[in-house]
Amino acid sequence: METLVLAEHDGKTLRRGTLCALTVARDLASRSGSKPVILLLGRELAAVRDDARRFGDVVVADHSLLARPTAERYAAVIADIIRAQGVRELVAAASTFSRDILPRVAAVVDAAMGGDVTACAAAEAERVELQRPIHAGAAMASFVLHGTPQIITVRAAAFPSAKPLPESEATCCLDWPLNADALPDRTEFVGLESRSTNRPELGEARVVVSGGRPLRSSEEFQAFVGGLADALQGAAGCTRALVDAGIAPNEWQVGQTGKVVSPELYVALGISGSVQHLAGMKNSRVIVAVNTDPDAPIFSLANYGLVGDLREIVPQLVRALAR
Amino acid sequence: MKLLVPIKRVPSADEPVRVRPDGTGIEDDGRAFMINPFDAIALEEALRIRDSHPDGGEVLAVCIGDSEVEAELRTALAMGADRGLRVACEASLDSLSVAKILAGVVRREGPAMVLAGKQAVDSDAGQAGPMLAGLLDWPQATFASVITFLEDGRVQVVRETDHGLETLRLCLPAVITADLRLNEPRYASLPAIMRARRKPIETLPVADLGIQPRSRVVQLRMEQSTMARECVRVADTDELLHRLRSEAKVI
Numbered sequence: 001m002e003t004l005v006l007a008e009h010d011g012k013t014l015r016r017g018t019l020c021a022l023t024v025a026r027d028l029a030s031r032s033g034s035k036p037v038i039l040l041l042g043r044e045l046a047a048v049r050d051d052a053r054r055f056g057d058v059v060v061a062d063h064s065l066l067a068r069p070t071a072e073r074y075a076a077v078i079a080d081i082i083r084a085q086g087v088r089e090l091v092a093a094a095s096t097f098s099r100d101i102l103p104r105v106a107a108v109v110d111a112a113m114g115g116d117v118t119a120c121a122a123a124e125a126e127r128v129e130l131q132r133p134i135h136a137g138a139a140m141a142s143f144v145l146h147g148t149p150q151i152i153t154v155r156a157a158a159f160p161s162a163k164p165l166p167e168s169e170a171t172c173c174l175d176w177p178l179n180a181d182a183l184p185d186r187t188e189f190v191g192l193e194s195r196s197t198n199r200p201e202l203g204e205a206r207v208v209v210s211g212g213r214p215l216r217s218s219e220e221f222q223a224f225v226g227g228l229a230d231a232l233q234g235a236a237g238c239t240r241a242l243v244d245a246g247i248a249p250n251e252w253q254v255g256q257t258g259k260v261v262s263p264e265l266y267v268a269l270g271i272s273g274s275v276q277h278l279a280g281m282k283n284s285r286v287i288v289a290v291n292t293d294p295d296a297p298i299f300s301l302a303n304y305g306l307v308g309d310l311r312e313i314v315p316q317l318v319r320a321l322a323r
Numbered sequence: 324m325k326l327l328v329p330i331k332r333v334p335s336a337d338e339p340v341r342v343r344p345d346g347t348g349i350e351d352d353g354r355a356f357m358i359n360p361f362d363a364i365a366l367e368e369a370l371r372i373r374d375s376h377p378d379g380g381e382v383l384a385v386c387i388g389d390s391e392v393e394a395e396l397r398t399a400l401a402m403g404a405d406r407g408l409r410v411a412c413e414a415s416l417d418s419l420s421v422a423k424i425l426a427g428v429v430r431r432e433g434p435a436m437v438l439a440g441k442q443a444v445d446s447d448a449g450q451a452g453p454m455l456a457g458l459l460d461w462p463q464a465t466f467a468s469v470i471t472f473l474e475d476g477r478v479q480v481v482r483e484t485d486h487g488l489e490t491l492r493l494c495l496p497a498v499i500t501a502d503l504r505l506n507e508p509r510y511a512s513l514p515a516i517m518r519a520r521r522k523p524i525e526t527l528p529v530a531d532l533g534i535q536p537r538s539r540v541v542q543l544r545m546e547q548s549t550m551a552r553e554c555v556r557v558a559d560t561d562e563l564l565h566r567l568r569s570e571a572k573v574i
Contacts, residue, residue, distance in 0.1 A: 070491065071453060071463050096484040100465045103450035107422055107457030112539035115448055129543065134447050138340040139349065140546045146539040186462040186494040190479070194487025203485065207573075232574065244504065250468070250483045256447065257361075257503060259485065265573040275339070282550045286571045288563065289554075303571065305554045306563055316560040321574075 001059070001085040003029035003036040006078065006092035006102070009048040014038075014055070016204040017093030017156035022055060024120050024154050025091040026162060031122055036091070039081065041074055043067040053171045054164040059085075061176040068189040069097055075104035076183055081176060082109050087149055094153040094260075095203070102151050112145040116260075118158035118283075136256040137279035156203065157262030157283055195249045199226075199235050202252060207234025208263045210254055210281070212271035213241045214292075214310060221247050224314045225269060231321040237261065239277050255280035269310040273298030290314075324380035326369040327434035328404065329425055331359040332388065332395045333445040346544035358395045360508075361440025363402070365501040367508040368470060369438045370403040376472075381405045385428055387412050387421060393524055401511030401519035408432075412529040417540035418446075422454035427532030429459060434496065436478070441466050441500040449500075456498035464491050466502040 005025045008015040018038075025036035037059055038052045045062045052058045061077050078101070082090060090105070092098040094116045106113040118140075119131035127144055130152065134141045145152070165171065202208065209232060211225035221242065229236040238248040240255055254261055256279040266284035271277060273289075273296055281287070282301055289302035290310050299305040306313060334340060335355035343350055358366070366384065373380045384399035386392040387410045396407035410424050429437060437456075442449030449465075456463035464480035471479045473492065482489045483502045493499075511519070529536060557563045567574045 071456070071465070075457060096466060096482075096486075099449050100453060100463075100484075103418065103422075103453040104457035104463065106419060106450070107454040110419075112417070113419065113450060114540060115450060132447075133548065134545070135334070135340040135349065135445055136447065137548055137550070139342050140548055142543045142546075144541050144543065146541060184460075184462070186497075187464075188477075188492040190490035190492055192484075192487055192489045240503065249487070250504065251485055251487055256444070257442070265567070265571075275336075278550060282548075286567070286573050287552070288567070299554050299556075300551050302554045303552055304563055304566060305556045306560070307556070313560055317564065320560060320564055 001037045002032060002034050002088045004081070004087045004090045005036050005038050006090060006098065007038050007040050007052060008093060008095060008097050009040065009042070011042070011044070012047045013051045014048065015093070016161055017095060019055070019161035020156040020159040021091045021093045021154050022162035023159045024117070024152070027120065027122050028089055028091065028128065039078070041066050041069070041077060049173060053173060055162060056165065057171050057173070059174045059176055061178055063178050063180060065180055065183055069101065070187045070189055071100045071104050072184040072187045074101045075108060077176070077178065078105045079108040082149055089150045089152060091152050091154065093156050098153045102153060106151045109149055111149040111151045112147055113151040114143060114145055115153045117152055117154045120154070133279070136275050137282060138275065155260060157260060194251065199229055200233070202235040202237055202254070202259050203261060205235035205261070205263055207232045207265045207267070208237050208254070208261050208281070208284070209234050209267045209269065210237035210239070210271060211242065211269045211310070212239045214270035215242060215247060218247050224310055227318050228267065228269070228314050231318045232265070232267070234263070234265070239271055239274070268298050268302070269314065271298055272296045273301060324372065324376050324378065324436070325383065325432065325434040326372060326380060327383050327385060327429060327432060327437045328362065328366045328369050328399070329437070329439050329451070330362045330366065330384050330386050330395050330399050331440070331443045332356050332386065332392045333359045333443055336444070342545050342547040346546060348545060356394065358398055359440050359443045361442060361444070361501055363508040364503070364505050365438040365440050366399055366402055366404060367506045368501060371506065372470070383408060383432060383434065385410065385425065387416065387424055389413055396524055397519055398511060400522040400524070401516040402509055403515070405522070407522065407524035409524060409526050410529050410532070411526050412536060414536050415538060416536055417538040418448050418450035419454055420536040420538050421451045422458055423534055424529060424532060424536065425451065425455050426458040427534055429455070431532070436496060437498045439498065439500045441502050452498055452500035459498070462493040462497045463499070464493055464497065465500045467499050468502050468504045470499060470505065
């Protein structure tokens with residue numbers, strides 16, 4: 001078990017980010033002629049285990065004490081597996097899940113860690129050159145990790161999703177023997193409050209429509225950003241200002257300190273284009289900017305720019321798309 | 324309660340970052356620096372906890388670096404930290420080396436809590452906080468947007484995750500990292516800045532912690548990102564939709 005992929009899942013299937021991490025892991029594992037193993041943690045994992053086995057061998061830690069991903073317990077189990085199995089590299093998608101847990105794992109197993117990787121060149125067996133954005137994406141740093149084990153998180157947007165293995169290829173599944181008594185018990189999970197939505201997940205959507213400061217209330221945000229997102233079957237996003245003002249929930253924030261997205265189409269409504277926001281969406285394939293200010297910085301990053309008031313433009317777009 | 328807040332010196336956000344032509348780093352000649360904004364939020368929270376705690380306490384601000392980082396320590400003292408500690412270290416450090424140094428300081432100082440920023444806005448790694456928790460074997464809560472003390476001595480933290488707001492309760496001691504919405508950091512007043520000049524800053528050679536930093540994340544080079552695109556200004560929504568359909572083929 002040289003290369004391990006830490007999976008994120010919704011209890012049924014692997015998240016898209018995990019499949020992108022798997023692409024990188026397959027590349028790394030192929031240097032030694034091996035295949036990555038997918039690590040699943042949680043409770044009642046039968047369904048997601050079946051999904052994961054379409055992509056490779058799986059190791060499963062399925063226990064009621066792992067029902068919630070608290071860093072202390074998850075890191076303890078992952079570190080045990082790394083040590084017991086002699087894992088050389090662990091790969092995961094960059095997310096709040098991995099940003100919380102994996103640095104802790106790295107400290108426990110004394111691993112070199114590189115996060116938010118956007119390029120991975122495994123040219124030589126012993127030396128993998130990685131690239132990651134720094135300074136809110138203003139610069140790219142190329143670096144190498146020394147020693148083993150190594151922990152790498154990758155930006156899902158930068159890599160394609162891994163395909164399932166051919167159906168003829170059999171995979172196996174190892175149930176990890178959890179030592180439940182040894183798990184730490186100093187963190188109590190109280191609850192998770194999430195804004196349920198029928199739209200696709202922000203990090204995985206093909207189209208993202210985001211709104212900025214001109215939107216003055218949640219109702220306006222829903223009407224314009226939500227309205228266009230629904231017309232394009234996309235996800236809704238926003239700038240930090242809207243989260244700070246309580247107009248949109250924090251998990252919709254796109255930017256350096258929020259989510260990094262790179263959909264096929266990103267529509268920026270009334271977003272001037274701060275460096276921090278651009279860091280979260282600049283790698284989108286096609287960017288459309290709508291803004292009343294013809295000199296707004298967002299236009300220098302957009303493929304298509306339309307100068308005007310989003311309150312007039314969005315209803316026109318929604319009507320035209322409905323035709 | 325004793326609270327420890329690590330402070331990092333980062334380039335000021337007021338001017339764009341430019342990479343040196345030789346790719347070894349960013350242009351820092353004459354450039355302004357500041358406390359990493361998330362560290363300022365962590366410090367603000369530590370000050371509020373100290374001031375609202377019946378037994379009071381002490382807020383210790385810790386920097387790692389050469390003597391230049393003392394400017395940010397002075398700012399932390401002006402905001403209200405009681406003491407500053409600079410771990411003298413000239414080497415370039417990866418996150419795990421930073422966490423090991425901080426763990427050494429924590430073992431020496433014995434705080435009940437470490438409040439750190441969730442990430443530094445220069446390296447954007449966000450690793451040092453949870454690494455420190457792992458080295459100390461303390462509970463952790465990253466991306467905190469609300470911190471409340473419970474009567475049973477535990478601390479309740481609301482965390483900002485990709486899937487919504489998560490609430491945890493931790494036993495102390497613990498490491499907590501601050502997200503944007505935890506608070507609005509204060510500005511230091513002029514009298515506070517004057518007073519801060521007389522507050523103590525201790526310098527501790529990194530070797531005195533028994534640590535020889537050895538970075539295993541080795542940067543090869545840095546490049547300026549190019550973000551600009553050729554923007555087609557469209558006249559109206561009809562032209563926009565036409566181009567998105569026939570030219571960009573995204574809808």
